[in-house]
Amino acid sequence: MFRHSQLESVKAWLINPAHAAMPLHARIQRAIRQMILDGALGPGKPLPASRPLAKSLGVSRDTIEAAYAQLHAEGFIERRVGNGSFVAEMVGLKPVQRRSKRNSAPANQSPNLSNRGAAISMSGGVRELLLPRPFAQGVPDTRSFPLPLWERLERQVLKETGTHALLHGDPQGAESLRRAIADYVNLERGARASAERVLVLTSSQQALMLCASMLFDPGDRIFIEDPAYYGARKAFEAAGLDCVPVPVDRQGITVEPVLDDPRRAKAVFLTPSHQFPTGAALALDRRLALIDWAARHESWIIEDDYDSEFHYAGRPTACVQGLDLHDRTVYIGTFTKSLFPGLRIAYAVLPPQLVKPMTVGRTLLDGHTAFIAQLTLARFMEGGHFGAHVRTMRGLYADRLDTLANLVRRHLRDFVEPHVPVGGLQMPCMLTCDMSERAAIEAARRVGVELLGLSSLHAAGNGEAGFLMGFAAYSPLELESAVKRLGQSLKADHGT
């Protein structure tokens, strides 16, 4: 029979609420397995007969038999006819293991990452607020999304496609969606796209990672805007790229540092429609100069057109991809901001020679994007609902930007100057008082308000002090309340 302490171990497994989902025989099997692994039951030791053990534990004999059968099937015990059950001799069960007690590594133990893994971990990654509150940036308003319409289209898709929709999808993306995307970017963004050149992805972050691994080797140089979108910089750094910051002014990225640098760079990363975070639109002559540079050096332009749907003063300038007759531009677009983040659909418009390799690379990353969502989105676009939704949201966001700018001018005038952008989902504000950026962000956090500091987006961390205020996801009342709270908190801080 088991010793008292062994019986108690089994009983502890039986009554542990964490094991409530397990049948009794599984709990008993696991408890005995644990004792064998821990070394508490050594090789050759006999196990109790099933009848007395069943009695001690208050379970049926069948339960014990089921536990023993599984232990036997897994090789932990041997059963000798008429002689009972014994712990098996296990070659691999070395003393080091037998002595060790069950002690999970604590979560803060050195995780033994690779160098690149440690760098990625240190970067903090790209985290979004799960429940957006003012002024978390980059978040669209999902409360206005026509969810019933979307659900209806999805039902249609499932009805027509049936269980075929459950199978593996084309890693390049559903043909109907690629066609809808090509039509859209050609019409609205002045792109030169075709369905054959579109690669459907899960997010623009994935597009950046895919570019980083397919087009660059570790140590290769890439020009990036300074300040820059943190998600892009982190993706490139994670892939081992050497990011060379290039200053941005009111006309977007400056081109002299790119054109005059004698060292070869594989690419330049741009957010030309509204530079992130400054909001500047890249001037036409600079676009042409960068295209010319890329063509002459066989370098790439990675164009992240992340929220160009939301331009509030006329139409946005056509994208760089449409101006590039040399096929050096990878254009990246996403539905995260124009529809909703949970959709997980973005895309790249690729130079023809990159379509096949990038599609292959994508299969290694995660196979393909969910097919049902793709077909539903294609139908949403074909039916004109995408265009209609974007128009509605453009009006809503323009009003909210206007509201926020007025609120900031009224309530925060002693502290900041708003730089009202021509588009996008966030407004940069420059600190005009003698408060540090960090102090302002802290003051905001104390009253439940989120600000993204601009300094951290600069390569040297020393840009003009200020912050980004996201406005798209918040009602005028929410904006007003948050601006007032922020104003009071800044005042309190500044007064002391």
Added chain:
Amino acid sequence: MFRHSQLESVKAWLINPAHAAMPLHARIQRAIRQMILDGALGPGKPLPASRPLAKSLGVSRDTIEAAYAQLHAEGFIERRVGNGSFVAEMVGLKPVQRRSKRNSAPANQSPNLSNRGAAISMSGGVRELLLPRPFAQGVPDTRSFPLPLWERLERQVLKETGTHALLHGDPQGAESLRRAIADYVNLERGARASAERVLVLTSSQQALMLCASMLFDPGDRIFIEDPAYYGARKAFEAAGLDCVPVPVDRQGITVEPVLDDPRRAKAVFLTPSHQFPTGAALALDRRLALIDWAARHESWIIEDDYDSEFHYAGRPTACVQGLDLHDRTVYIGTFTKSLFPGLRIAYAVLPPQLVKPMTVGRTLLDGHTAFIAQLTLARFMEGGHFGAHVRTMRGLYADRLDTLANLVRRHLRDFVEPHVPVGGLQMPCMLTCDMSERAAIEAARRVGVELLGLSSLHAAGNGEAGFLMGFAAYSPLELESAVKRLGQSLKADHGT
């Protein structure tokens, strides 16, 4: 006025069916932009007045005005009051660009990839048949999936969660799904999991890629099974790892090459439940020996438990993760085979110290997994539907395996010997005639039958000749028809 050829260029844009989705003014704007970019309209050149151009093109004057307004907004033309419109001087428009004709790079042009990109491209990636036909392997039967039930649960989720479900999700995964997964792997796979240790991903391929980049630097060594799952090998090679093949026998991977190798390896990759492709279950003493090895060397065990739901002879052996008291095992599971490939949900059960870094790494790959699908799956599992579906499919697949084995014995006995596995969705067959593996695969392809050759899964490409036959997705009639066709084709080939 435009020259005749210029007017014809604009007309060509107008009538090109590829531009049917664009309004007239956009087509005219694009046509003129193209001429400017091509150099056909040089800087300073006057544009026709809107009235005569409208007449020549047969459109309204407003259309021309709208086109000119957009060209002006984008910086391509200047408008002088009372003097008309002129092509702007564009600093960036260098002669090299002006001379170049619109010529897209052909798709087969050297794509100028990085070294790692070229290697990934050469690997061919991981492609699945879009419409599975016998005997494409690794595909579950989706025709039996309870889609109406799934749709009902999704409607419930959307009704209860509303547009919140459209927002960014927790990059670690929805808490309810992580709890359901932990309960499932603890009960069914003998794992030691908790919701805090589960990371929800998009596919097991993504899990492999994430491990490869977070746990390894380029050049680090990893032991992999030989023969091995191609998706794992390609993921590791794409990340620059040095894959060291270790022979597999009837008890799974042999452990002496691992234990006796004096050089440090960061990890071993295992498919212990049914080794891919041999179907062997890894013996208990080897599992314990590998755990001991990993603990002593602070190495990792990457356990891909890709289809252990489908075990046809009693319960499968508990997973390695559950035996590992040292927290050195990353357990990978997927719903691609147990539910359906289009779902795009898989998961890893992580050692506690890896949860935070791996979650950060995942945000850089693609943010997070679609939230609505996660919540629907959680409900599907909580309601017991997952267990029920797996049980149903297990019975169905066991019958199909039986059917296939009998068909092969009857119709292909002159050519192959089936190795009937204890589980999984595919059956290995060894060639027993003097036909080459390549010839057999070609003979199959000629009659619309897919076979995956076993040689290619061996590191040296020289394993025993044979192939894998997937059976799960095909009805008995489909299996019979395909086996007969294959038999006739092999006979015809062999006879000649």
